Amino acid sequence: MGTAVVFVILIVICAMALGSIKKRIKYGSACCGTHDAPPSKIKVRDKNKSHYPYVYVLTVDGMVCSNCARRVENAFNSKEGLWAQVNLEKKNVTVRAKKIFDESQLSKTVNDIGYTVIDISLQK
Known part of the structure; x- marks a missing residue:
């Protein structure tokens, strides 16, 4: 019985890991917590x-x-x-x-x- 519980827990962990990998492949990995495109760069006109x-x-x-x-x-x-x-x-x-x-x-x-x-x- 204990072996079956451990086996089920391992399957759940693997499924969650695969879901996370799939999400990173699809959206990319962003440390900032977002998977949006990077913000547009605001350029300074006067660079002197x-x-x-x-x-x-x-x-x-x-x-x-x-x-x-x-x-x-x-x-x-x-x-x-x-x-x-x-x-x-x-x-x-x-x-x-x-x-x-x-x-x-x-x-x-x-x-x-x-x-x-x-x-x-x-x-x-």
């Missing part, structure tokens, strides 16, 4: 670095894939006077600003999209 005298480097926890990186970049690039670039390997965001920004504003921008700022530094 000399126009951005303030450079902040934010260490962000929770970014693990290119979709995460794009979400963070888009959050900053959608704001006037900001230009962000993510380095996914270092888990940081370089935010160039045309005017000085309060660190709490930058942190709130990241927190509002579901990530956590660990550190902010103003580069000179």
Whole structure:
């Protein structure tokens, strides 16, 4: 009797694993919990670095894939006077600003999209 119960449990686990594999093959694997197409990239019109005298480097926890990186970049690039670039390997965001920004504003921008700022530094 005990062997039959264990056998049934193993069959259920295998069926669930196969369903998960089928779903990943069909929709792709997304760490962000969605299987939608990646968000469209918001491009900054002014890419002249000399126009951005303030450079902040934010260490962000929770970014693990290119979709995460794009979400963070888009959050900053959608704001006037900001230009962000993510380095996914270092888990940081370089935010160039045309005017000085309060660190709490930058942190709130990241927190509002579901990530956590660990550190902010103003580069000179």
